[in-house]
Structures are given as C-alpha cells and as structure tokens.
Amino acid sequence: MKKLLSLLFxxxxxxxxxxxxxxxxxxxxxxxTPPGWTISGVDYYTSSAAYSAPSSFKLNNTADYVMVxxxxxxxxxxxYIKGSTTGNPFQGTFTIQESVNGTTWTTxxxxxxxxxxxxxxxxxxxxxxxxxxxxxxxFTNKVSGxxxxxxxxxIAEPAAGPAQEIALAQGANPVVxxxxxxxGASNGGSADLTLTVYNLGTxxxxxISSTTITGANASEFTVTxxxxxxxxxxxxxxxxxxxxxxxxxxxxxxxIVNDDSNENPFIVNLFGYGDFLANEPSQxxxxxxxxxxxxxxxxxxxxxxxxxAAGYLVLRKTGSAVTEVPVDGTNxxxxxxxxxxxxxxxxxxxxxAPNFIVAxxxxxxxxxxxxxxxxxxNYKTTSPLTGNVTTTGANIGSTYSGINTQAxxxxxDLTTLINPHFALYYSDYEETMxxxxxxxxxxxxxxxxxxxYTSEKYVYDEPFDWSVMSREHTYCHSWMPTYPDxxxxxxxDFHNLFPVNQNTANVHRSNYPLGEVVNATxxxxxxxxxxxxxxxxxxxxxxxxxxxxxxxxxxxATSYNTSTLNWGLxxxxxxxxxxxxxxxxxxxWHWQDPPDAWEIARNDxxxxxxxxxxxxxxxxxxxxYINFDNMTYIANPGVNPCSVTPGFEETNVETFSVYPNPTAxxxxxxxxxxxxxxxxxxxxxxxxxxxxxxxxxxxAGNNRMMVASTNLAxxxxxxxxxxxxxxxxxxxVIK
Numbered sequence: 001m002k003k004l005l006s007l008l009f010x011x012x013x014x015x016x017x018x019x020x021x022x023x024x025x026x027x028x029x030x031x032x033t034p035p036g037w038t039i040s041g042v043d044y045y046t047s048s049a050a051y052s053a054p055s056s057f058k059l060n061n062t063a064d065y066v067m068v069x070x071x072x073x074x075x076x077x078x079x080y081i082k083g084s085t086t087g088n089p090f091q092g093t094f095t096i097q098e099s100v101n102g103t104t105w106t107t108x109x110x111x112x113x114x115x116x117x118x119x120x121x122x123x124x125x126x127x128x129x130x131x132x133x134x135x136x137x138x139f140t141n142k143v144s145g146x147x148x149x150x151x152x153x154x155i156a157e158p159a160a161g162p163a164q165e166i167a168l169a170q171g172a173n174p175v176v177x178x179x180x181x182x183x184g185a186s187n188g189g190s191a192d193l194t195l196t197v198y199n200l201g202t203x204x205x206x207x208i209s210s211t212t213i214t215g216a217n218a219s220e221f222t223v224t225x226x227x228x229x230x231x232x233x234x235x236x237x238x239x240x241x242x243x244x245x246x247x248x249x250x251x252x253x254x255x256i257v258n259d260d261s262n263e264n265p266f267i268v269n270l271f272g273y274g275d276f277l278a279n280e281p282s283q284x285x286x287x288x289x290x291x292x293x294x295x296x297x298x299x300x301x302x303x304x305x306x307x308x309a310a311g312y313l314v315l316r317k318t319g320s321a322v323t324e325v326p327v328d329g330t331n332x333x334x335x336x337x338x339x340x341x342x343x344x345x346x347x348x349x350x351x352x353a354p355n356f357i358v359a360x361x362x363x364x365x366x367x368x369x370x371x372x373x374x375x376x377x378n379y380k381t382t383s384p385l386t387g388n389v390t391t392t393g394a395n396i397g398s399t400y401s402g403i404n405t406q407a408x409x410x411x412x413d414l415t416t417l418i419n420p421h422f423a424l425y426y427s428d429y430e431e432t433m434x435x436x437x438x439x440x441x442x443x444x445x446x447x448x449x450x451x452x453y454t455s456e457k458y459v460y461d462e463p464f465d466w467s468v469m470s471r472e473h474t475y476c477h478s479w480m481p482t483y484p485d486x487x488x489x490x491x492x493d494f495h496n497l498f499p500v501n502q503n504t505a506n507v508h509r510s511n512y513p514l515g516e517v518v519n520a521t522x523x524x525x526x527x528x529x530x531x532x533x534x535x536x537x538x539x540x541x542x543x544x545x546x547x548x549x550x551x552x553x554x555x556x557a558t559s560y561n562t563s564t565l566n567w568g569l570x571x572x573x574x575x576x577x578x579x580x581x582x583x584x585x586x587x588x589w590h591w592q593d594p595p596d597a598w599e600i601a602r603n604d605x606x607x608x609x610x611x612x613x614x615x616x617x618x619x620x621x622x623x624x625y626i627n628f629d630n631m632t633y634i635a636n637p638g639v640n641p642c643s644v645t646p647g648f649e650e651t652n653v654e655t656f657s658v659y660p661n662p663t664a665x666x667x668x669x670x671x672x673x674x675x676x677x678x679x680x681x682x683x684x685x686x687x688x689x690x691x692x693x694x695x696x697x698x699x700a701g702n703n704r705m706m707v708a709s710t711n712l713a714x715x716x717x718x719x720x721x722x723x724x725x726x727x728x729x730x731x732x733v734i735k
Contacts, residue, residue, distance in 0.1 A: 020071035020133075022174040026154040027068075029057045031461045032445055036069045043431040046465035051080045051121045051151035054465045058084075058149060058431075059094075062142040068155060069102065071176040073130045075156035077108070079137070082121045084147040089114035091143040096124075098132040105136065116148070123152075130158070162203035164232070166260040168268065169196050180269040181254075183242045184276035184376055190243040192224070195268065197238050197256075199230040206230045207259045211238070213270070215252035220244055221270055223254075244274030248378075249371065271376075277328055278372025281309040281380040285350065285367050288387035295359035295392045296437060296601035296608075301351040302367055302385060309369035313379065314344040314352055319660060321388070322366035325381040331374060335441030341366070342441070356440035357391060358597035359604070360657055364388040393655065394600050395607070396618050403615075405625050411558065411633055414615055414622070419559045421612035423489035429471050429497060434464050437605050438499055452498045452548065453505040453541040454527035470502040474549050475556035476511040479573065479581075481565040494606055495555050495614050498548075509539035511573060513581040514549055514589075516540060536579050543716055547593030547731075550586035551616040554623060558615070561631045568630040583628040590616070590623055592684075592718055594729035620729050653679075653728045656721055662733035669705045671721065676700050680722040683712070683732065691717070709734055 021036025029044060041064035042057050050056040057066055083090035093112050097105040108126040128135060137150055168175040175181050175195065185191035199206035208230075211223045220243055227236025244250050250272035255265040283305040291299045300314075313332060315322050317340060324339035326332060336343040344354050344365070354363070367385040371378050403413055424432070434449060442448040448459045449469065458469055474496050482488050490496075500506050504524045512529070515538030520530035526542030541549055553569070561567040571580035595603075595617045603617045615622055624637035655672040669681065676699050683692035691712060696705060712734045721728040 020069050020176070021155070022071050022176065023074065023155060023157040025068060025070065026152070027066075028052055028152050029055045029150075029463065036071070038067050038069075040065050040067075042066060043435075044463035044465075045084075045149050046430070046463065046467075049084075049149070051082070051149065054467060055463045056080075056149050056151035057137075058147055059137075059139045060142070060147040062139055064139045064142075065136050066150060066153065067102075067134060067136040068153075069134050070155060071133075071174070071179070073158055074128045074132060074135065075158040077126045077128060077135055077153070077155050078123060079153040080121045080123050080151045081111075081116065082149045083111075083116040083118040084149050085118050086145040088118060090116040090118050090146055092116075092139070092146045092148075093141040094148050095138045095140045096126055097136045097138055098128040099134040099136070100129075100131050102134045105134075105138075108135075110140075121149075121151070160200050160202050162232075163201050164204040164206040164258075164260055165200040166206055166256070166258050166263050166266055167198040167200050168238075168266065169198070170194070175268055177263050177266050178269070180271055182271040182273065182374075182376065183240075184273040185242050185244055186276070187244050187247045187274045190241055193221075193240040193242055193270070193272075195238045195240070196235050197227055197230055198235045199232055201232045203232050205232065208256060209259075210257045212255045212257075213240075213252050214255070215270070217250040217272065218252045220250050220272060221252045221254075240270070242270075242272045244272055247275040247277065248273070248279035250274060273372065273376040276376060277378040278310070278370075278376050280378045281305055281369035281371050282307060283309075284369050284380055284383060285309075285312055285385045288365065288367060288385050290387070290389040293389055293392060294604060295357075295395060296605040297353065297357050298389055298391065299351065299353050300365065300387075300389075304350050305369045309380075310371045310373065311346060311348040311369075312350065313346045313368045313370060315341040315366045315368075316344050316354055317341045317364045318361060319364075321364045322384075322386065324366075325384075326368055326370075326379045328378050329375045331377065333445045335443050335446065337443070344441075346370075355436075356438075357601065359391055359600040360393050360597050362388055362390045391601070394618055395604050396613075399613060400615065400619060403619075405622065406635075408633055408635070410625055411561065411631060414558050415561055418555070418612040418615065419489075421489070421610045424492055424494055424609060426471065426486070426492035426497075428492075429494065430464050430466070432609055433494060433497070433605075434499065437602065439464065449499050451501045451505055451525075451527075452545045453500045453509065453539075454525040455542050455544075456501055456504060456525050458499075458501065466502075468501060468503075469499050470506045471497045472500040472506055472509070474498060474552040478511045479570050480556075480560075481567060482560075490556065490560050493556065493559070494610060495559075495612075496552050498545075498552070512537055512539050512577060513570075513573070513579070514539055514541065514546075514553075515582060515585050534579075537577070543593060544596075545593075546589035547591075547595065548599050550590045550593075551595070551599075551614055553581070553586060554590070554616045554626070554628060555614040557628050557631060558626065559612075566631055569628050571629065586628070587623055590620065591729070593716070594620055594718060594731050596731050653721060656728045656730065658719060658730050658732055661730075662735045663709060664735050666706055666708050667732075669707065669719070669721075671698060671703045671705070673698055673700050673703065681705065681707075682720045682722065683707075684718045684720070 041061050044055040045058045046055045091113050095110045096108040098108050099105045170181045183193035211226050213221045222241045224241050225239035230236050252270040254268040257265045285305045286303045288302045322341045324341040332343045332346045334345050344352050365387050369380045439447045439449050446459050448457050508529045515532045517528045517530040517540040518533050520528045522529040528540050532538045557567045569581040603614050607613045625634050657670045678697050681694045684690050714734050717732040719730045719732040
C-alpha cells in the first residue's frame with residue numbers, strides 16, 4: 001500500500017504516458033479532464049442546476065459514465081448526486097462501480113428508482129477494495145425523462161497507519177511504484193535526478209537496504225545518495241546522477257529494496273534524455289483516410305508508425321497544404337497555432353474529429369510522429385503524413401421535390417414540409433449546437449464561441465455555461481403569437497437560436513426590430529443600436545450575420561404559420577415600440593449576405609438534429625414569393641432580384657463555388673452545368689449596385705472563370721449566376 005502526502009498533490013501532476021490519477025484526486029466537472037479521468041457521453045448542468053458553480057456532470061443516456069483510473073490503493077470515495085426528472089420519483093438505475101483491471105466491475109453502491117433523491121443534492125461516501133484501481137459512475141439504465149446530476153467527486157488516499165509506508169516524488173510529481181522519473185543532460189555532461197523518499201507511516205522507521213539500477217543504459221545512471229532509514233512522517237533524498245554517452249532517450253530501472261510490507265522492492269522506470277531530447281522517431285504514421293464526410297463534420301484516421309512512436313501531432317489548414325513544422329522541446333495542445341496551421345491534437349491515438357467544420361471547404365492535414373514528452377519532446381519533421389478532404393455542399397436531396405413556387409399553396413406547402421419536426425429542449429443547446437458545431441479550439445486548451453451579433457469572441461474553459469452568453473431568439477419570443485408560452489417547439493427551435501453575449505448584445509437588442517442604424521446610440525464591436533432613417537430604434541448586427549438573421553426570421557414565420565395563427569412580421573411590437581419589423585430590410589440583407597459555407601453547414605447540422613431544414617438557406621429565391629408582413633403568396637414577384645422566369649428551381653447549375661474567398665487578388669468561379677448554357681455573372685455591392693457583369697457561353701460539365709478584382713474595393717459583395725431563369729448566389733469578400 002502507498003499513501004502520498006497531501007501537500008504534494010494539490011495539482012494533478014501524473015505523467016501523461018501512464019494515464020493514471022495520483023491520490024488524492026478530485027474533479028468538480030470544471031475545466032479540462034484531469035489525468036486518469038475519462039468521461040463518455042457526459043454533458044453538463046450549469047448555473048442554478050449545478051451543485052457547485054459553474055457546472056455539474058449531466059448523465060442522460062444509458063452507458064454514460066465518469067471513470068477514474070487511480071495509480072494506487074484508493075481511500076474513501078465521496079461525491080454529490082441528485083436525480084433530475086420530469087416526474088416524481090426518479091426512475092432508472094445508476095451504479096457506482098469498482099474494478100481491479102477496468103474490465104470486470106463490481107458494485108459499490110446502486111440507486112434504483114426512488115432511491116435517488118430528486119429534491120436535493122446528497123453526499124455519499126463509499127470505501128472501495130484496496131486492490132481496486134478503477135472507480136466508475138455508470139448510468140446502468142436510463143428511463144425517458146430521468147437524468148443524473150453528479151458533482152464534486154473525490155477519491156482520498158488511505159489513512160496512514162503505524163507501519164512504515166514508502167512513497168516517492170520527483171519535485172511536486174508523485175512517482176508510483178512501477179511509474180517513471182525523467183532527467184535531461186547534455187551529451188558528455190551530467191545532471192542529477194532527485195527523488196524524495198517519504199515514510200508515510202505514523203510510528204515505524206522505514207529502512208532501505210539497497211538500491212540497484214539495471215536495464216539497457218544502466219551504466220549512465222548512478223545512485224550517489226540514498227537515505228538508509230527514514231523516520232515516521234519524515235523524508236530523505238535519493239539522488240541519481242545521469243551522464244549520457246550519446247544524445248536521445250536512455251533508459252534504465254531503479255529497484256529500491258525496503259521494509260514496506262507490500263511495496264518491496266519499489267520500482268522506478270528511469271528515462272534520461274541526452275542533449276535534452278528524446279530519440280527522434282524513425283518513421284511517420286501511414287495511410288491517412290477520411291470518413292463520414294458531410295458539410296459540418298468528418299473523421300480522420302491513420303496507421304501508427306512502425307516502429308511505434310510515443311505520440312502524434314496533427315496539424316490542419318484550410319485552402320492550402322500544411323508547410324509548417326513543430327518545434328522540438330515544445331508542448332502543443334488542441335487550438336495552438338504553428339504559423340497558419342492549427343493543432344488538432346497531440347496524443348497517443350490515431351483518429352480525430354476536428355471541430356468547426358463548414359461546407360464546400362478543403363481541409364489539409366499533416367501528421368508528425370514524436371517521442372518523449374514535455375521539454376524533451378522530439379518531433380520527426382521530415383516527410384510528415386499528409387492528406388486533404390473537401391466537405392460536401394448542402395445535403396438537400398429531393399427535399400423540395402414537392403414544392404412549386406407557382407402553386408397558390410406554396411406557403412402552406414413549405415409549412416407542411418418543415419413543421420412538425422423533432423422538437424429539442426431549449427436546455428439542449430449547449431450540448432448540441434455549442435459543443436458539436438459552434439465552438440472551436442483555441443490556445444491554452446480553451447474553447448471559443450463567436451457572438452453572431454457583434455463578432456466578440458467568448459473564450460472559456462470547458463464546460464460551457466450561460467453566465468456570459470445567451471441563446472438569442474432572432475424572431476423575438478415576444479413577437480410570437482404563442483407568447484408567453486415557453487413549452488412549444490417554437491420557443492426552442494434551434495433554427496431561430498444563436499449564441500450572443502447577454503450584456504453587450506442581447507439586452508440592447510431586446511425585442512426591437514432589426515434594421516439599418518443611421519444614428520447610433522450604442523456600439524459594441526460590429527453590432528450597434530440606434531435609430532434608422534425613419535427615427536425608429538433598431539438593432540443592427542454585424543454584416544456577416546444579417547442574411548443569417550433574416551433567413552431565421554423567414555423560417556419562423558413560415559414554419560409556424562397556420563390558418564388560426566398568423567406569423568406575419570409584427571407591425572406594432574409594444575407601447576414602447578409602436579412599429580414593426582421591416583421585411584424589405586430583411587430581404588435586402590438576404591441578398592447582400594447570401595448563405596455562406598458556415599450557414600450551409602449549420603442548416604445541415606440542424607437537419608440532423610431536428611429533421612427539418614431552413615428552406616430559405618437552401619433556395620434563396622423562395623423569399624420572392626412570400627409577403628412576410630401578412631404571410632400571403634406573391635404570384636408574380638416584380639422587384640429584382642426576384643424578377644426571374646418561372647421554373648427557377650429547376651436549375652442548370654449543379655455546383656457553384658468561388659475560390660479563394662475571401663481574396664486579396666484575382667479569384668476563380670467554378671461552375672458545373674448539366675448542359676450547355678449562357679451564364680451571366682453579376683457582382684453587386686452592399687447597396688445593391690452592380691459593379692461587375694460578364695456573359696459567358698459555357699459547356700456542360702465543369703467550367704472555371706477567372707475574375708480580376710483590381711477594380712473592386714475592399715468589402716462584402718454578392719456574386720450571382722443567372723442561368724435558365726435561375727439565380728445562384730454566393731457571398732464574396734475582397735480583403
């Protein structure tokens with residue numbers, strides 16, 4: 001048995017290569033996963049729903065778990081737990097388990113149905129078997145409507161007894177029996193590795209009778225100082241001199257013969273690094289492949305190097321190959337930048353699922369083998385494994401095959417198509433939209449989410465909570481005919497919800513209409529509040545979100561409109577806001593800021609969650625046929641760009657993209673046609689003024705047109721292709 005002094009272990013300092021938690025260990029669900037802890041399927045309760053701020057674990061599916069692999073004999077296990085249910089009492093089974101090997105589990109405690117309190121948090125204490133090395137909190141059987149909240153888990157070190165007990169540490173890092181210690185020195189020089197030997201017993205003296213070093217490079221490690229005896233509660237230094245005869249990784253094993261009853265001998269694996277670096281791997285990994293490629297996600301995998309490396313660093317880049325290389329002796333984590341490349345992960349596994357993926361985009365990857373850890377890490381920087389993948393466009397398929405803009409039932413047909421749909425909970429937004437789509441890795445192991453109204457970057461340590469950000473109803477809740485009801489699907493429809501900063505954006509937008517500000521009274525980054533040309537108070541979001549916001553409002557008005565509830569845009573909001581939302585402003589924004597790669601991917605992702613799509617993202621011309629003031633059909637649109645011939649949905653353009661975009665120079669337009677066609681290319685500025693036009697007779701198949709941007713000022717433009725009565729639209733950014 002080994003117990004470690006509490007003063008050493010206030011931080012989680014286990015060597016990552018062993019993946020175990022030293023004792024005592026605890027986690028309150030806040031921040032990154034500590035060494036030795038793993039979670040599966042776990043989400044989080046935040047704010048008032050948590051036991052201790054800012055979050056608590058939320059287990060909401062069968063087989064969800066929190067597990068810890070401890071490095072030594074565990075002491076008492078304490079935790080707080082509470083049932084969460086739409087009914088009363090709790091239903092289901094939740095089990096606290098222990099295991100010697102992480103494969104075969106026995107029960108420490110089990111909650112069945114009403115045994116789990118739903119009214120308040122309760123603390124429990126369990127005492128695992130001394131031989132156990134795994135503790136797992138396991139949702140054995142989930143019953144619909146019932147979840148488990150878990151927080152403040154602590155696994156103590158066993159209480160000290162009178163018998164002598166050996167424990168070792170390298171500085172503040174505990175070294176378990178069978179664990180490792182490391183040291184670096186210049187080739188031809190030397191350095192000392194100091195291991196502190198503790199006697200954690202309360203009465204007896206710890207005696208060390210001998211120390212022996214064996215192994216491949218044993219001659220380069222010499223024990224120079226050994227405490228022959230250590231009194232109870234005391235400590236002494238065991239010093240090993242490392243004198244490397246060549247650069248790279250040097251290994252040996254230290255055996256400490258002592259009179260601890262169950263840790264004799266005490267074994268330490270020694271790692272020395274000549275010239276302060278591990279051996280460079282001889283091979284890179286192989287066979288990089290991609291699967292499950294969609295507009296908003298894909299997976300990557302590769303074969304491990306042979307001979308094996310300690311780990312792999314994966315870099316990614318958009319639009320061009322990765323040419324950057326890592327620097328030896330440097331630790332990288334997900335979100336770090338190396339030049340223009342971003343780190344996807346640095347670890348000993350061979351698969352990855354990068355976040356913040358958008359449609360119609362080519363992603364390039366490079367994978368580097370490395371050996372060592374920390375400041376001793378040595379990367380193989382030549383000939384990394386490389387590959388690239390291009391995400392798909394919108395996954396529309398035959399969704400709109402039954403929709404005809406020439407039918408007088410066009411609006412009701414759209415409503416029937418997109419509603420009803422699978423309704424999500426408002427509280428699910430973090431674990432789905434934030435975690436799986438909107439957030440992205442950034443430096444220092446943190447995540448970042450962008451406020452869509454202002455461009456503000458909200459940087460946070462996981463888990464995400466709503467103390468700063470809010471879920472903004474673009475079509476305001478108070479505008480809804482069902483207001484103030486919060487139980488209907490319209491309140492929690494994710495097509496209408498976007499992350500914004502509560503204090504710098506949401507409280508200022510309030511339930512005011514969106515519009516063009518000409519006299520700003522409040523400005524924060526790219527968002528502003530003030531009066532429009534008519535003297536009405538309006539909120540103006542950043543340019544990159546104007547079209548997105550317009551299409552969210554169009555979607556809500558169409559999705560929930562019925563014969564008894566008209567969802568036309570309000571023309572009188574309140575006694576304070578005695579005017580309404582101008583649909584002409586929204587339609588102008590819709591054309592000025594057409595669906596981009598992010599919005600297309602978001603639409604696909606929401607389809608995977610709700611089983612419905614925003615038709616105004618998929619078919620931009622649909623807005624031409626709807627008067628959103630009263631939700632009536634427009635048979636013959638007469639205002640550009642809606643003045644197109646019937647049948648525009650039967651487009652001859654199969655695919656259409658602009659590259660590079662944004663661009664600081666010339667750019668290309670890739671067009672794939674079903675058949676030969678005359679195509680008009682038109683570029684308009686944000687005011688709707690045409691700044692470029694060009695006619696081309698193109699052939700069926702793939703075509704590429706080059707455009708010189710020298711006459712276009714920096715800014716955002718709308719690029720349109722007009723062919724066969726169809727308008728295809730893309731946002732163009734000149735930088």
